Amino acid sequence: MKELVVISGKGGTGKTSLTAAFAALAKGMVLCDADVDAADLHLLTAPKIVERYDFQGGHKAIINHEKCSECGLCRDLCNWSAIDEGFNVAPIDCEGCGVCVYFCPEKAIDFPINTCGEWFISETRFGPMVHARLGIAEENSGRLVTVVRQQATKLAEEKKLELILTDGPPGVGCPVIASIGTATAVLIVVEPTLSGKHDMIRVAELAEQFKVPAMVCVNKFDLNRDETKAIEDTARAGNMEVLEGIPFDPVFTKAMVQGQTLFEYDPRSQTADRVRQIWEKVTERLGIHQS
Secondary structure (H helix, E strand, C coil): CEEEEEEECCCCCCHHHHHHHHHHHCCCEEEEECCCCCCCCHHHHCCEEEEEEEEEEEECCEECCCCCCCCCHHHHHCCCCCECCCCCECCCCCCCCCHHHHHCCCCCEECCEEEEEEEEEEEECCEEEEEEEECCCCCCHHHHHHHHHHHHHHHHHHHCCCEEEEEEEECCCHHHHHHHCCCCEEEEEECCCHHHHHHHHHHHHHHHHCCCCEEEEEECHHHCHHHHHHHHHHHHHCCCEECCCECCCCHHHHHHHCCCCHHHHCCCCHHHHHHHHHHHHHHHHHCCCCC
């Protein structure tokens, strides 16, 4: 079994549109959306939820007013100002550190585990999909990414599918670290700007730390050919494989508005041909056969 994770150094580079386009071409695959903080692959795949599970992580303080003497010690100790004058805890402000629980003289503060999101197993027109939704201002996104990837692997094993295609989160933080560990390869989608090159270098260094081979694709390469060349030269110097660039084409936006992938909206466009060529090189690099 192989796993390709499509990532980027920042949001908005087009990685989800590209992942969805790959999904339309792939065969024998489990889709995985590891961008649990701002998942949007479902907008193009229209998943039908088959199984739904709560995700629990961390704790939230809850004051028992029947036991509370309103001594004020918890308010004094709380670095997050999460406890108001009526001795109620604001769930969004509570960081779950447990200081108030430990020092409360009346033992009046409960500390239950927090249900902070959900994860799903769904069916799409491209095949099975594992995805999730983290609650507003909730933490533990890295743990939720790990759960999603583990379930995608389990599903692929059960269905005897050879590929997991993962839409990874942007940036270089904890969710990205959780999304690329044990991956077969990553595809870094880059915009042709100076900041885009900087973002690529950061996420490429992260992949190198985990010894995950990286490929690079410049999206909208024709908007700034000088920066595109600089990015591709930097990638080659870092022993990364440079794939064909994708030209700027409003067809991606038009397809997205219709809730479709590139190949569903306009499979005969020149851009579709270019993405098809990229996919062929990706599958060759992964060592899988999609004919």
